[in-house]
Every structure is written in C-alpha cells, then in structure tokens.
Amino acid sequence: MILNTDGTKPIYVQIAEWLETEILSGSFNSDQKVYSQYQLAEIFNINPATAAKGLNILADGDVLYKKRGLGMFVSNDARERILNKRKKHTLKKLVQDLVLEAERLNVSEEEVFDMIKNVKRNWEGT
Amino acid sequence: MSITKPSLTNIVKKQYSYKLRAYRQVYNSLIALQLLAIFFSFNGVGSMSGNWGGIHLNINYYSADIIIIFTMLWGLNSAALITTKAYRFDDFAFVTNRLSGNMANLYVMLTLSVIGGLTSILSGVLLKLLIYYSTDVQIFNDTRLMSEPNLFVTSILSASMYVFLFCVLGYMIGMLFQVNKMILVALAALFIWGLFKDVSGGSNVMVNVFTFFVSESSLFLFFIKMMFCSILLFSISLVISNRMEVRQ
Amino acid sequence: MKVIESKEMTKVYGKTYALNGITFEIEENKITGIIGRNGAGKTTMLKIIAGLFKETSGEVRVFSEKPFNNLTVSANMIFIDDGMILPASLNLKEILDEAERFYENWDSSLANRLFDYFSLSPNQYHSNLSKGMKSTFNMILGLSAKCPLTIFDEPTTGMDAGVRHDFYRVMLKDYLAYPRTILLSSHHLEEIEDLLEDILLIKDGRVHLHLPVADLKEWAIGLSGKKDLINEWVKTKKVFHEKSIGHNNLYVVVKNDFTIRELENITLSGLDVFPVSSSDLCMYLTQKTKGGIDDVYNKAKSDKYS
C-alpha cells in the first residue's frame, strides 16, 4: 500500500485501515503478533509515533490487544469487530453522502433503491 | 542516547591536531617565504673593499636576519589568518567552545613558532652553504654556529620566541579586526604616532618598544619579557573572542 | 527527559526582534519539524540552541545547560545547515576522519556506506561541490555523528527529489535504529511531515503552534459553500483563511472544535467539509492576512475604485 499523503486522511488512520484490511484478508490470524510501531515506521517511512497512534486506534477498538513487553496481537473477534465497525461507520458515511447528493439532485428514495439494485444485478450478471 | 561529558583537555588535544592538519596552507607559505628570504639574503647586507695597510680586502657581509624577519611576519600573518571567519568557522564544524578553540590555537601558534624558528635558523645554514659555493671566496668566516651548539640552540629558541610574539600579536590584531575593521586603522595610526613621537632620551616610542626586546642581553630576562607580552596579548584576544558569535 | 527547554528566548539585532519570546520544551528522542516562513526566526532559534548565537534574553537550556559557549552541548549536538563551513584545506575523506575523532558516537561504517551510495569521491573538496552535493555531504556528516541532538536546518537545499527522498528514508531508518532528538527545519512540510512526531510552528519570532503532527491534521477544517451559510457557522470562530469562489461561494479554514453532531449538521445543511493538509494549514497560519496574496491584489483594485 502506498500512503496517501495529500492530506485528506490522517496517516495513522490509513495505517489502522491497512492493518484492518490485512487482518480481513487473512494475513494475520487470531492471537498472532502484528507489526510493531517501528516495523510500521520502517515499512511506510513514517514516524514511529504516528504508527503507534494507528495501532492504538485498533487497540482501543479491541481489534488488537497489548501484551506487555511483547507487542500487539490480533483479538479473537477481530474480524467481526472490523466488519461491524466498517458497517457502522464507513458504510453509514457513504450512505449519508449518497442521500445528501440524491437530495441535491432531487432524486427520490425509490430511484436510489433502484440504482443500488441495478448495480448489484450488474455485478451478479457478470 | 546518553550524553557525553567531554573534558576540555581532551577536546583541546583533538582540536590541536585537527588544526595542524587543517591549516596546512601555512606550511606552504612558510617554505615560500623562507625561500624568498634566502633569495633576498643572497645579495648580502653590505660590502667593503679597500687597503688595510698594504693588504687588499674585499669584504662581503651576509646575514640570515631577513629569513627570521620574514618568518616572524609569516607568524603574524598566519595567526591573523586563523582569526578570520573562514578559519574560526572551521572550529565550529566540530566540537568546540571558544576557550578550547583559543587554547588549541595557542598550542598551534607555539608549534608554528618552533617550526618557524627552527627552519629559519636552518635555512640560514642553507644560505651559508649556497654562498660558500656560489662565490669564489678565499676566506669564508663562520665558525661559531657549528662549534658552539649551545649558541645554535639559543638562536633557535630565541628565534622561536620572536616568531611566537608576532603570532600572538597577529592573533590579537586579527581578533580586533573581526570585531571592528576600524581598529586596524587605529592600530596603524598608533604605530605611525609611535614612529614619530619622541620620548625623553631622544628616541621615539617605536624604537623604545623595539629595543625593549632586541637589546635585552639576558636570555632569562628576554624570556620573561616575551612571556609577559605574549600572555598579555593572548589574554586580550581571549576576552575579545569570548564575545563573538559564529556563523552569522 | 527534556532535551531543550526555552523560556522567553529573545534575540534582538539592533532594534529588530528576530525572536520575540520563544517558549517551548522538546522531549528526548522526538523528531520535531521546525516550520515557519522565511524570516520567521527559525535559523536564529536553531543557532541559539546550537550555541552558535547568544540569546539576548530569556532562558535557554539544552541538556539542562546553557548552550552558548558550552562544550557539553557542542559535543552532544551537531548542527547542519547549508551555510556549513568546513575546512577548505581538507578533502571530504579527511573531513570525515576529523569528525570521527571529535564525535564519540561516530558511525564510520554508515558514513562510508552513504559516501559510496551517493558517489562522493574522497579526493573532492567541500568548496568545489555543487549545492546539492554539499547538502548531501553535510547530511552524511549529520547522520553519522549520531549526536543525541541533531539539528538539520534546511538540509535538503539543492538536493534533487531522488536524493531528498533517500535522505528522509535514511534519516528515519537511522532514527529507528538509534533514537535521538532531531530538529528538522524545512520549507517543504509536505515532504517531511510523515517523518515528524511533533511540529513547532514559528511565526514572527514566536511559537505559534507546538503539537503532534497527527493532531495538526484535525486541528483545522475547511468549509465551502454558500457565503451566508458559512458566515452563520463561523461567526464566533477565528478564520485562518478565506477565499471567495465566484460571487456567492466561500471557502474558509477554521479551527476544528466542532462536535461530531455539529459537523453532521454542517454537512446536512449543504456545506462541504474538507480536511486541511498540514502544509496548507501552516501556510495559512503563517500568512499575514486571511486572504493571502489575493488580498494584496484585491486591495489594490478596491483602492482604485473607491
């Protein structure tokens, strides 16, 4: 992954999201140790404090847990938590934007639903 | 990372050896000046010919004084050079403070003085050798330097002290100049005033200053005078330099 | 441990205040970016910390000692800038040898590897190097010294993009291996911000901001949309930057102390919310006027028509 440094999203958030994706894709299993802040700093060429902040977000969300002196490990229910969080926040935000834009364009709810269904049908068809 | 507590002596030692290497330009100019001085000395300082009660003589006087004087000027110039911005900033490329820098400079000047004193006397011997072979002379009179080693050593020692005095003088002038360029004009004015200002006894100030050192016939007193003046001049330089900032 | 403590550091040249009461503290082993416009006093401040200049008033402590004329500070600190004067009579290799004698933690293997990597030749002289090569060499000096306090003042002057990139990378890697306190000043915040932990923003000889870089991104927020609507939201706030877009639209940058609820409402009311990049924010914060260069132009126009 290449960090997006143009300022739209803080680096540590991007780090957290990247780790989440890694966990989702199965690179890390439950109770497996993830990268340390120094490894992350090295990988992404960022300050270790920033990397630590990314790790702390995940720890705060119980995706990771700390073992004193050993590092951060993937929680048992990390996948569910990530999925949950993404549903709750990321998807919600996207829907919010969708609704807002639809309102600006005077598009009715039904039309929006139809558009969603169409997109899904197209993907399933191919 | 733990911080280190450097000792002053240690840093001065390092700076001293660093400066001896970094100021290598001065060795070049020393050799150039001494060769030039030998060239000038080749003409001799005087000659006489005539009839001494039936014996015809043709006497040529030579002296290595010019070599020593050139070397003294070299000391003056080299010391002034190391007070210039470029050289002072060289200090601050590495570990230093003003005291350690000045101390190292003092040792450098001492070393340069000994080098200057030694080579000026030795190149005087070279001058003699060159004259010995380049003139068709019957009587070549110089015996003492070789036959009296203690005089030879004294000569080197006192030449070194003269060079050192000039070094310290140059160092102080250089420092003053760094503070204010006008000080040089003031010093020049003082010098000229000294040349023309008569003091009681008929001679002028400058001649008095000159004879203060040059007509001292006791080696011990000479040494005391030299040390006193050098310490005085160097102390002035220290005070000035402690107030200077670097890299503006 | 506090590596640098500065209380009301002031530097006066004649009647002009280069520094006007700088107060901050820097903790051990952090990389701090010193940001500010030209003439803000960055270099003066760094040179006082390095012990090269003497502060006019205030209290400055580096390693708990006064830095000016201090041997301990000098031995544990290296100051690298583009005006670096190195002995003209020594070639590059000899300069590295000298540095090795002076700095206790000197890493000659790192120095040699970097020397080779950047294809510097040992027989070259510093004064004959191009600007970029000079900076590269200075950087090698600064990193290899491994001083507990390493100060880089505009270290990348004249370096091309590739070398700059390499420099940042090697600096970070070396920092990870040997954590130390690094002060890094640069005009290009966007290039260095990822490397930084903290940022110290200097404006008019004072500390304007001192906070973690991560917080800087959320410190301010940009709003754009209808003028009236925006004015309604930012009535009570300090506006750092303002730019008219067309006749009725406005883009403003304000301090982000909105609640999540408020932000949602702002979005719902039809305004667009943007994060502000750190470098843009720093630029806005250090500008003399809210509108920046536009104000100069607009003022001239309005003067003409009034």
Next chain:
Amino acid sequence: MTILSGILSLFILVFVAIGFFVIWRGLKGVKKSYVSKRYLKWLIRVYVSVLVLSIIWYSLLSVSNRIEDVPSTSGNFYDIAVNQSVDEIDPAFIGKQWSIDYEKNKLNIGTVDHEYLETPIIVYRSDKNNRKISATYYKKLVVSENDYSKEVKSIDLTLNQDRLLLYQPAQPDFKIVLFKKEFTIRQFTEEKLFEKREEDVSAQSLLYISIPKDLTLIAEDGLNIHYLDN
C-alpha cells in the same frame, strides 16, 4: 671539487625550481585556498631534507676547521713600533726577516718604477755602526678570531749595489665573506645589535728596517716611510 660543484649546481637548480613552483602554487592557492595533501607532503619532505642535508654538509666543510691559536697582539703595529718597541709585536706575525751586510755610507731605498708601496716602513737608526741592515716584515690578517696571516704574501727585498729594492708581490684582493650572526643570538653575545663588524677584520703590515748609525738613507718616491730616532 668539480664533482661537488656539479652536485651543487644541480642542488641550486632544484632549489630554484621548487621556489618558483611554491610561489606559483602560493599565488594560485590564494584563490583556491587549499593545498593538496600529497603535494604538501612532498614539499615538506624535500624542504626538510634539504635543510638537514645542508646542515650536515656545512658541518663537514673545512670552514669549521680553520680555528688556530690567534697571536695575542692587538693594536696597530705602527703605533706599537713608534710608541713602544717593535719587540712587543708577537713574533708570530713576522712574515720575513733579512739581515744584510752593508759597508757603504749611502743607501737608496725605492721600488721598481717608483710604484707606491702601501706597506708602512719604519726606519730605525741604531746607535752602533755594525755595518748591518736588518729588516723585518710583519703581516697580519685575522678575521673574526681566525688567523689568516700566513695567506698574505710577504714583500720581497733585495740589495742592488747601493739601492735597496722593495718588491710588492702580486696578490689578488682577499675576498672575505663575513656572516653576521642572527640578531636573535647577537643580542645575547657581547656584540651590540647595530654594531658594524669592521673590527672583525684586522689586517695590516709593517716593514721595520734597522740601519747603522752613520748610514745616509735616501728614500725615493713611492714610499710611506717614517724615521725613528733615538
């Protein structure tokens, strides 16, 4: 000596070349303000070895072996002879002595073609009529405590019937090189700093002739003659 001067001329040539090179480098160095290490290393090496070599060479020179016991007499021979006695002059300065039997009452004294003879002549009229003319030639050349008197050629004297002929032998000027000691040492020795060094060279000669009581001496032109009477 020819080999030596050959080596020396090479020496001087190298020396001059170095001098020019250094001055040229020095002038160039002002702009560039550095000297390369290798160049300087060689320069110093050459210079130091030249200096060391010259001091060794110089100490091996014969100049340092010329010291001899200098006769003690100081002062002017002429004054000594006039005011004191010629016997006061150290016999070491005697260059040549003549003793001639002369019966006649009249004696001419002169030089070839009346050429001027610079050597002062003192004529002493003895109180006896022993019919004997004796002459002593004194010569002195001492250069800073080294005695070179032997190098001075003595004048010659022959009796040609009733004329005493004095010959000045052809002798080129003595070329003397005198080294003033460095002022850094002059000030610690007896010498004064600005003193002229003429007294370092002491050169004089004297011809002392003793004639019988009743001899009439006729001096021709070209003589610096002085009569000493009882």
